[in-house]
Amino acid sequence: MTAPTVTEPRTVTLTRQKVPWADIVFKLMLRLCLLIAVAFLATLLIYVVYKGWSRLDPRLWDNFPSIRRPERAGARSALYGTLWVISLTAVFCLPVGILAAVYLEEYANPARWYNRMIELNIANLAAIPSIVYGILGLGVIARGFGFGTTILTASITLSLLVLPIVIIASREAIRAVPLSIRQASYGLGATKWQTTWRQILPAAIPGMATGSILALSRAAGEAAPLLLLGGLTYVAFLPDGILSEYTVLPIQIYGWISQSREAFHDLSAAAIVLLLLVIIAMNSIAIYVRNRAQKRW
Template identity: 45%
Template sequence: MKGIESAVDSSMIKGVGSKSNIMKRRMQSKLFEMFFFGAIMFGIMMLMVLMANIIKEGIGWLDIDFITSFPSRFAKKAGIKSALVGSIWVMSLTFLFSFPLGVGTAIYLEEYSDKKKRFNKILQVNIANLAGVPSIVYGILGLAVFVRFMGFERSIISGALTLGLLILPVIIVSSQEALKSVPNELRHGAYAIGVSKWQTITGVVLPYALPGILTGTILAMSRAMGEAAPLIIIGAAGYISFLPESITDSFTVLPIQIFNWTSRPQAEFQNIAAAGILVLMILLLSANAVAVIIRNKYEK
């Protein structure tokens, strides 16, 4: 009897101890939840303050003349036309270069390559590491390879290829994760009815993984659209009074034009820089909205 009573007492003590541990874990979980929520709210508040300041300074300078005018030494005559058209040129070519190559690489690594081979493991690690390389390093690479070695000079194609290399690892990694999320049952079902591997990938796997692939591409393109350092390294012009007509022409982009205006001491140039930031954000949000609509369509 004493043994039974001691066993019951010990079990009760353990139960009380487990309840206290549960309460302790719940309290820790609540504290961490409050901490992370506070961090999110702090970031959102700082962003709102920054946006309010930009809108306050730039909204008065944002009009049709600002969009349709070329840069000038005089703030009242300065516009953003050449930088806006240059950004559209560069980002369009960047997408055409990086998206097919990135998705194709991800398909090879996930669907065709032998993951147990040492070469494929090294390749996978290097791709993941390249996603964290500073953007200015890609600018140095673009200057050495595209501008000098391949002879593209300081042109739109050099800028697009440099930015394409910058976002390529991000697209590859995100596309791989999207392909991994496709259930194997879908592949096996396609093989069971006699469909080839390539038809399975294009007809079953890619449509299922496309929303995730587009999500990663949106994030990568958003990063590329706001980059100035690699384009400055390869020699993108700070002042252009003409519109590029081909991929071999000189160019400038919105981030570089905004950077040049912010370096001026006059208060008027600070205001038109804020207006340029608003144009860049509108362009960025418009491109992202189109991509999100396409992604949501494939999700359905």
């Protein structure tokens, strides 16, 4: 009998792979672009807060505007008008946008020509400038339907403006729901409506909330379409309904910044900070809803 041969273990040497110089340069460029963007944003925020710090007091949200005494002027009517317009915009655009997204993702046949036409138009409408929506609102909603220059007209126009964003964001949120959720629901005997209502929509709430708040934040900062729709720069009363005249913070800021006196410029900077706080509050609500409804798959 021959003795078995013992083979010596082989030593494996790990060689460190060299990173291509193009990847290093590209990563440095990305970091540089991020640094520039953050620096510009931080500079803008610091300047606005510094400029309007002297007027960040209760006078800003307690007093009505004044065209003669900037030290007593405030943005109370603009703040309430913004809340009215954004709230009504949410009531109009969110249900329509979410239901449209559900139809396009769950019920529409992508082979049909009219469904493809709808998807193409939604993608194109998301890129149209806001001033075009202002012209549409003035010609069709304000004059054609006879609603006039009211909160209702502004809300419908802004709803049309942000509706494509809501639809696209909601479709992405529905598409992100795992296919196994649908298959398990159908396997247990649920209908398509029950699967959509009880399984898909609850799982898509985090993405829908994020996209919806981003759309409403854009609507809150729009001034161009509302200028065409008769948003006034001087309103010394609070809105009493959806058919009332109004002003919003972007228009009030535009009116103050166009004044020649420096005190109005400080007041406009303080109003910008107030508008930012309103948008941050809206985003905080979206983050809270997203965290409460978020699920790990």
